[in-house]
Amino acid sequence: MARAFEDKRSAHQKIAAGLRRQITRGDLAPGAQLPSTPALMELYGVAGTTVQKALLMLKEEELLIGQPGKGVFVKGSTQQAISPTVYMPPAAPGEPYRWISEAEKRSQRGSSKLLEVAEVIPPHEVATALGLEEGERALLREQVLLLDEEPTELTRSYYPLELAQGTAMMERRKIRGGTPTLLSSLGYPPREFVDEVSSEIPTQEEAVALELPKDMPVMLTFRVVYSDDDRPIEVSLLAKAAHRYRMRYRLPIT
Template sequence: MVAPKYQEIADRLRDQIGSGALAPGDRLPSEPELIAEHQASRNTVRLAIALLTNQGLVVTRQGLGTFVLEPAKPFTALLSRVDMPPTNQYESTAMPVVGPAESEPQTVRFLVESAPASASVAEKLEIAAGDPVIIRRSQQYLDDAPWMIINSYFPMDIASGTALEQAGKVEQGTNRLLADLGHEQVGFTDEIGARMPDTPEFDYFQPPTGTPVIVVNRTSYSSERPIRLTRYIYRGDRVRLVHEQGRIPEKYRTA
């Protein structure tokens, strides 16, 4: 399916912003320049700029032009710290759905690829930006509606030549496989934030304009190093994340 012209323009500008070719504070090409460069109508160019604006990437200042925004630098609030290891370190660490869904999540798309690590992925995995990683991508539906995007990133020296490079579910489970490879998971950290969806996320979730996505960055560790980064991405108005700790009476537990 061919993307609309305005989306192509927005994608190209977004790529330039992501690569640093258009840095924070830089002015985007003017409307006439974009019209000439892309052989597009004024309305098409304005739709592209509106899309980037809704995604929080640019801002238009009357009489001055459209400028790249400085990415927000969020503060960190520690919700809890639990030093006890999981009851079974080989169980899935994916967050379960506790209600009110009428069915189990269904994976509708599963892709595996090798790609250079972005700066944010490299930071979590303690590798250099641009180093190759194995990425396992999946999309899940719940009650016939888009529910979640899961992207897992593995350092190449761990994943190369293993079942992690193959599409589909890992038969023995990812945690067990990592342990068998000498990288037993001993814990993980979750960082939860919100941002505007990028184009693939918007196409998948089809949210109302202005609806953010909730992103959970889960970094898993062995006793020596980070071994996996998993990003759980949800449509912001369709998820509620709950943390429970301690001996909560059964009737007060989330269900």
Template sequence: MTVNRLGRTPMYQQIAVALRDQIDAGTLAPGDKLPTEADLRKEYVVSRETVRKALAILVNEGLVVSARPQGHFVRRRQPMVFRPQAEFRKRPFSPEMDAFVTEFSAEGREPRQEIEVAIVEPPAEVAKRLHIEPGELVAVRKRVRYLDGEPFNINDSYFPLSIVRDSEIMRPEDIGRGANEVLAELGYRQVRALDEVYVRMPTPEQAQRLDLGPGTPVGYHITTGHTADGKPVRVAISVLPGDRHVISYERQRETTGEES
């Protein structure tokens, strides 16, 4: 690995680029151990602080994990495929487990989720989408979803309290048939959903819930579900760390009888 000592790019950034190139090329494969700090200091003739700054860049990018005292390792990546269009599809979920747990258990992974339910004044972005009047409260089901022991995403669903007050939605536990079906049983079947996707940096609270390192961007997916008469009854906000997700949308072209 070569560096330009006369260039304007700091040495720690050049070392980070060199290691990143090896990871991208597969020379350093997932699970491989990086050269030790001592080896990198010797190879580049730099200080310990310079090497540590280079490694910190790769850790913050999610490419490398620190496992002291063993060293630094290339992160093993098995991203979660997030499919918003699958929300309303009927699937044979088990009575004991909801869609998330069922789907990823079938893939041989270890899913779990932490659920808490609260009655709150809605955030402005939720109140606007649910057409909530000032002073009106909502119920929120807050979930952090884990795969193989790692927090993967946040899924917080908001409902007008007036329609879910005495339902299963108020219980902090899995709903096997899903909250959407509970809403339908209450007379509020969703037939249309509006999806919005933003990319930004997480809030400090979101970074803490997901145990995110500095510099990790997130996808911010907002779904608003409407009934047949246009009433919004649910706003779900998913926070998807960029280093752990692939957002997959499926589209199908509608054809006419004249097309072959």
């Protein structure tokens, strides 16, 4: 028998959660009008101030928009599915970074903003995945990826210094085609990657970079990319706004 458990969230948080799920899963479509405040008060058995707090949360998340004299409407869309596998192959010669080319296929504008390029002592799990000794440094390239000027993903990618030194990866500038293309040209093409995906409370850096509303978690991906002979060539921490995106994987069953 399942043990009793009480949802201790406030009433407006519970209402917002239910409406958010209807929006992100498409049950409330973009442009749909929500019931009036009195109707929502009756539906949920709460006061008007509680309804307004719930709607304010979703407005701050840019899922709802109020139109004076008309009502409250769904502004956001269903969550956008991102397929990691399409971004992994190196770009063809002369082609842009796959984040940009894949966005164009969806009639979106993809761009990136480089935040930092530095030699650092990486986090413990990154060092372990790269096979580094304690205190050994790696190259960090940190950037924000954007879709239609909206911050979408904070990417912190780490590379073994022995691969990066003497290359454009060490320079504070964007790389044509992205690092997968450069690594492939050096004889280290990406062959396989392993993702571990979790939902976590954002750090201050993540909240600011992704312009997250209050109390919104991030979808955090810990990714290890391998080249030939299972050599790790890149380890990344990828943070996405959890209410805007979902991951899509299509894998063969063997």
